[in-house]
């Protein structure tokens with residue numbers, strides 16, 4: 001399988017705090033890959049360094065064979081990114097934001113159709129700032145898919161979405177995967193990971209502690225479920241810290 005994403009020996013510290021240490025992984029075309037780990041494990045830093053929006057201390061990244069820092073413009077024609085939070089111009093409406101985003105791409109998808117697919121029909125004239133958290137999250141997924149990307153990075157894919165919306169997102173992504181879309185996601189929800197991911201990498205304190213298929217991950221844990229395995233492998237199990 002040809003590699004869509006190649007991360008080699010990626011490291012990034014914030015001052016004395018190592019956030020990502022010697023991360024290496026590859027993701028094949030049409031694969032859904034999940035980067036897992038507790039809060040602060042280094043997932044967002046790894047994604048930002050992979051995309052080149054944050055400068056890594058060392059290591060190399062290729063996405064679709066391109067260097068995200070040196071070939072940024074060419075690459076971002078072909079990559080979609082869902083942000084966890086974003087700051088938009090005050091009062092910009094859903095429709096305006098979609099049109100502004102579409103204008104950046106040569107062959108952007110139909111904004112109205114994507115908004116409808118993600119349950120946002122009728123919200124076109126609403127300011128983004130007045131959307132609910134879940135509606136905003138769905139809009140961020142729409143923005144990530146507008147470029148008709150070959151690969152999409154989805155950080156905390158369905159955080160804040162209700163059960164029906166989550167299922168809808170899963171189904172839509174499964175359809176895009178069948179068409180060859182490569183997906184790199186982070187998620188704290190093991191049911192979501194199980195429903196979507198082919199392979200996962202678990203980070204603990206910035207280091208990868210396990211990489212494998214979902215079935216291999218389950219088998220490496222003590223209890224027969226992905227959540228048991230994840231908690232065990234990530235070292236979260238047994239940390240009965242009541243303050244979390």
Ligand SMILES: Nc1ncnc2c1ncn2[C@@H]1O[C@H](COP(=O)(O)OP(=O)(O)OP(=O)(O)O)[C@@H](O)[C@H]1O
Nearest residue numbers: 014017018019037038039040041042043044045046
């Ligand atoms: N801008 C920053 N400056 C300093 N330290 C940071 C910065 N961003 C993240 N960190 C630290 O780097 C480590 C990794 O953070 P990161 O946000 O990458 O984790 P994460 O796995 O995405 O967490 P979460 O699941 O909570 O989103 C943490 O110790 C965090 O406190």
